[in-house]
Amino acid sequence: MGATLPLRVGGKLGPASGAPVDLLATVRAVSEAHCQTGLSGEQVGMGLAVWIEAAGIDIVLNSRREQVFSPDVFTTLGVPIAERRIVVVKSTQHFHAAFAPLAEQVIYVDTPGAISPDFAAIPYADGRRDFWPAAADPLGLD
Numbered sequence: 001m002g003a004t005l006p007l008r009v010g011g012k013l014g015p016a017s018g019a020p021v022d023l024l025a026t027v028r029a030v031s032e033a034h035c036q037t038g039l040s041g042e043q044v045g046m047g048l049a050v051w052i053e054a055a056g057i058d059i060v061l062n063s064r065r066e067q068v069f070s071p072d073v074f075t076t077l078g079v080p081i082a083e084r085r086i087v088v089v090k091s092t093q094h095f096h097a098a099f100a101p102l103a104e105q106v107i108y109v110d111t112p113g114a115i116s117p118d119f120a121a122i123p124y125a126d127g128r129r130d131f132w133p134a135a136a137d138p139l140g141l142d
Contacts, residue, residue: 003027007052009061018111023054029077034062036073039094044069051077058084067094071102 004026011020027050034049047064051074058079068089074081081087087103089095100106130138 001027001029007054009059023052025052025054025059027051028053028058028079031077034073034077036066036068036076037070037098039069039097046073049073049077051079067091069094070098 004024007023007025008020009023011018029051031049034046035043036046038044044066045064046062046066049060049062052059052061060074060077060079068091071081074087087099089099096106
């Protein structure tokens, strides 16, 4: 622990996911077989995981693609999230049950990538717009 190195993170799945970011990072902790608590209480493997610090920001990186479900993805590595003003998770909705009770506010952010939380903005190939929220009453019930 404590090693500082240049590191490139993100941008692994293609241009739609955004460009990688180059950081000067300090290693704070390493877990060879990191886990988090899943939605039904089971342990979900995250693979090799590291807690790094770059420019005053704590970042957890893991080798297995997985949604974030639980704060223990941070805390079991030693990240003191209770002391942080802002905690950011890369997850569509899976995080909400465990993180919302800890948060003053939950803010959803639309970032580059394959899954957008703004369903009305998705450019459907067939031009359909008969779904909520693009159509206020998609089933014609009103």
